[in-house]
Amino acid sequence: MLKSLPQKSNSMENVVRMLDQYTSNDIDVEGGKLFTYLYDSGLKELSRVNDIYVQFLNRNAMDYHAFPSTLHLENDVVAMIGSLLHGDEEVTGNFTTGGTESILIAIKAARDRFLSRKKGEEANQEVAEILIPVTAHPAFRKAAEYLGMKAVHLPVNKDTFMVEPDVVRKHINDNTAVIVSSAPNFPYGIIDPVEELGKLATEKDVWLHVDACVGGLILPFLSKIDVPIRKWDFSAKGVSSISVDLHKYGYTPKGSSVILYRNKDLRKYQLYVNANWPGYPMSNIGVQSTKSSAPLAASWAVLNYLGEEGYLKLARATLSAMEKISKGILDLGYKIVGKPDATIFAFSNEKMDMFEVGAQLKDRGWFLQVQPGSVELGMPPSLHLNSSPVHDKVAGDFIQSLKEVTDALKDREPRSESAIMGDIGAGGEALSSEKVADLLTSENSPLKEDRNLLYELIRHLPANVIENAFKEMVNNDFKASVE
Ligand SMILES: *Cc1c(COP(=O)(O)O)cnc(C)c1O
Numbered sequence: 279m280l281k282s283l284p285q286k287s288n289s290m291e292n293v294v295r296m297l298d299q300y301t302s303n304d305i306d307v308e309g310g311k312l313f314t315y316l317y318d319s320g321l322k323e324l325s326r327v328n329d330i331y332v333q334f335l336n337r338n339a340m341d342y343h344a345f346p347s348t349l350h351l352e353n354d355v356v357a358m359i360g361s362l363l364h365g366d367e368e369v370t371g372n373f374t375t376g377g378t379e380s381i382l383i384a385i386k387a388a389r390d391r392f393l394s395r396k397k398g399e400e401a402n403q404e405v406a407e408i409l410i411p412v413t414a415h416p417a418f419r420k421a422a423e424y425l426g427m428k429a430v431h432l433p434v435n436k437d438t439f440m441v442e443p444d445v446v447r448k449h450i451n452d453n454t455a456v457i458v459s460s461a462p463n464f465p466y467g468i469i470d471p472v473e474e475l476g477k478l479a480t481e482k483d484v485w486l487h488v489d490a491c492v493g494g495l496i497l498p499f500l501s502k503i504d505v506p507i508r509k510w511d512f513s514a515k516g517v518s519s520i521s522v523d524l525h526k527y528g529y530t531p532k533g534s535s536v537i538l539y540r541n542k543d544l545r546k547y548q549l550y551v552n553a554n555w556p557g558y559p560m561s562n563i564g565v566q567s568t569k570s571s572a573p574l575a576a577s578w579a580v581l582n583y584l585g586e587e588g589y590l591k592l593a594r595a596t597l598s599a600m601e602k603i604s605k606g607i608l609d610l611g612y613k614i615v616g617k618p619d620a621t622i623f624a625f626s627n628e629k630m631d632m633f634e635v636g637a638q639l640k641d642r643g644w645f646l647q648v649q650p651g652s653v654e655l656g657m658p659p660s661l662h663l664n665s666s667p668v669h670d671k672v673a674g675d676f677i678q679s680l681k682e683v684t685d686a687l688k689d690r691e692p693r694s695e696s697a698i699m700g701d702i703g704a705g706g707e708a709l710s711s712e713k714v715a716d717l718l719t720s721e722n723s724p725l726k727e728d729r730n731l732l733y734e735l736i737r738h739l740p741a742n743v744i745e746n747a748f749k750e751m752v753n754n755d756f757k758a759s760v761e
Contacts, residue, residue, distance in 0.1 A: 281759040305645055310668035314647040319529040319592055320668040324583070327576045331531055334575035340568045348571050351578045358581050359522055359536045362498045363490075363511040370545050371538035372563045373574050377491035378417045380521035380537035383564050385421040385456060387519065387539070387547035388485040392455035394547070404428060406455040411441035411470065412655055413463040415489060427455065436656060439466045439616040443474040450478075456485040456518075461493045461510035465649055465662060467618035469493070473509045476516025485518045485544075491535065492664075493620050494522030499593035500620065507619060518544055525573075526664075527621075529592070530580045533573040592667045596621045599669035606677030610684045615660050624649055624660035630684075631692045632659040633730035638683040644676060650736040659692070659737055698734045709739060711746035718751040 288296075307316055342349035352373045360369040374380045389406045396405075406427045410418045413434050422429035430449055434441050446457055457479055459470035472488055479486035488510060490497070501507045511520065517540065524534040539545040553559035560567065584592070600621045604614055607625045615624040626632055636648040639661075647664075651657035669676070699707070702717060702724055714735065717723045725731050736744050 279760060281761045306643075310666070310672040311643045312645045313663040313665075313669070314645060316666070317526050317529060317664060318666045318668040320595075320666070320671075321529075321592075324529060324580065327531065327579050327583070330579045331572045331576040334571040337571035337575075338568055339571045339574060340562075340566075345571065348574060351571070351574050355524075355574065355578055355581065356536060356538065359494065359524075360512075360538050363494065363520060363522070363538065364513040365538065365540075366512075368541040369512060369538055370542050371536055372545075372548070373577070374535045374537055374564050375533050375566065375569075375573070376525065376535045377415070377489075377521055377523045378420070379565050380491070380523070380535045381415070381417040381487075381489065382421045382424060383548045384487055384519040384521060384537050384539075385418065385427070386425055387544060388456035388487065389425055389427055390547040391485065391544065405453045407451070407453045408455060409446060409449050409457045411458065411460070411463070413439060413441070413465055413468070414458050414460050415464055415491065418458050418489075428453070433655075437616070439463070439468050441470050441475075443471055443478055446475060447478055450482050450484060454482070454484050456487055458487050458489065461488050461490045461497065461520075462618070462620045462622070463489075464492055464622070465657075465660075466616045466624050467620045467622040468616050469497075469508055469510050469619040471508070472517065473514045476514040478516070479518070480516040486516050488514075488517050488520045491521050491523040492526050492622060494520065494536075495524065495527040495589065496593060496596065496620055499589050500597065502590060503594060503597070505597065512538075512540065524577045524580075527592075527596075528577065528580065529584070530577040531573055534577040595667035595670045596665050599667065599673055600665040602673035603663065603665060603669065603676060606673070606680065610677075610681060615658065621665040622663065624662040626651075626658045626660040628658065629691070630687060631690050631730070632661060633733045634687055634690065635680075635683055636661050637729050638686065639679060642679045642683070644679055648733055650733045652741070653695075653738050654740065659733070693730075693734055695738055698731070698738060701728060701731055702735070709735075709743060711743045711750070714739065714743055714747035715750035718747055719754050 305312065310318060310320070337345045337348065339345065339348040355373055356371045360371065374383065385408060389403060392406050393403060403426045407430050408418065408422050408427050409430050409432055411432045411434050419429045432441050432445055432449060441459065457475060459472050459475050461472060462469045475486055490510065493510070497507050497510065511517065519540070520538045522536045522538065524530040524536060525532045528534070549561065549563060551559060551561040600623070604623065608614065612625040612627045615626055633648060636646055639646060647662040649660045649662050651659045717725050
């Protein structure tokens with residue numbers, strides 16, 4: 279039977295107690311042991327923004343005529359980020375709920391501009407192509423699927439992990455609506471050659487999007503403290519739009535991002551207006567209609583509270599953390615993947631079982647992002663870290679833990695493919711999505727006992743097999759509670 283509403287009201291104390299029980303198994307976000315999911319400034323004072331968040335919770339940013347504060351706040355936030363990214367007065371944009379929404383609506387804008395320039399019969403959205411380097415965030419293929427576009431995946435250079443302008447050039451044709459680049463990409467923290475791509479985009483008259491979701495609020499400050507950073511923002515000619523998450527290195531509450539455009543002529547394709555109903559014409563800048571002003575007001579507050587001075591201080595602490603940690607990692611015999619440009623990076627060692635390194639760090643309370651890599655794409659298994667200011671103080675402890683784990687595991691080789699197939703009882707046979715889904719969901723699956731086997735499967739199997747199996751798993755996990 280489905281769990282129903284409680285017959286009687288509960289006391290608020292009781293509700294809070296129940297919630298505490300629910301969160302008891304969540305990973306701990308305090309103490310600087312997370313290297314993913316959270317960008318922690320370590321500044322106590324910043325938590326005062328929580329009160330501002332609550333104060334704006336029920337202001338409905340759907341209608342800026344009724345709540346003019348939302349327009350004012352949004353225009354301020356867009357200006358502050360635009361100016362940081364070397365935009366001139368033509369630069370415009372909007373506040374959104376996160377990187378995924380920023381990307382989705384920018385790609386919609388690029389698609390609709392492309393279609394508006396195609397004539398008649400040809401203006402079928404399925405012909406609009408989006409060029410996506412394999413290191414770009416999954417939000418771009420998601421946008422392509424949602425928007426009915428053709429996703430074209432581009433390989434990256436095996437040493438630099440950047441997309442090469444010549445490879446992009448080869449894939450541009452009459453149907454190319456948009457080129458995607460990252461500043462930096464999430465897996466390895468490496469900036470694509472944006473300046474060269476901008477030249478190419480200008481030459482071919484194609485939209486160029488720069489995904490600075492993770493980099494947008496750390497790269498400008500690294501530049502200001504004299505870290506050499508290649509051009510990636512509006513100072514590079516040919517850049518049409520840039521996505522920047524505030525809820526990463528902006529240190530704002532989750533649910534905050536900005537999408538910026540070179541000018542209004544590009545942004546107009548993002549907007550949605552519908553007057554074809556008896557109600558008041560609905561005009562939305564992004565995906566949502568009714569939306570809380572809370573993330574926007576809180577973001578505005580954090581930007582004003584920290585200012586350039588605050589962000590510079592935090593960038594120094596983040597850089598210092600990254601330098602201490604990456605030195606320790608190299609000293610222990612690992613390799614950093616490629617040459618990271620920002621303060622996120624991945625490390626690997628082909629002679630070691632990286633998945634077990636990640637698992638044993640987790641046993642010691644450290645949470646890194648395990649990246650399975652891909653045999654098909656020639657990408658190594660690695661562990662990914664986002665450095666944050668809090669990590670500057672715990673870097674020594676982290677390296678000590680990594681040393682212990684490394685000493686314990688240095689004689690243990692990574693598993694071979696045949697061993698993996700043996701461990702899941704497949705004996706070398708190609709695995710179907712159904713079989714993998716079964717492994718993911720069944721009670722007595724070997725994946726339950728063997729905590730790294732899942733990563734091995736992801737690394738070795740074709741992406742579409744894993745995708746179908748994960749859909750099955752998620753479809754099973756999200757089910758209405760029963761009692
Ligand atoms: C986080 C991230 C995104 C997606 O942003 P969400 O806020 O998680 O929706 C896109 N691109 C990059 C490079 C990111 O780091």
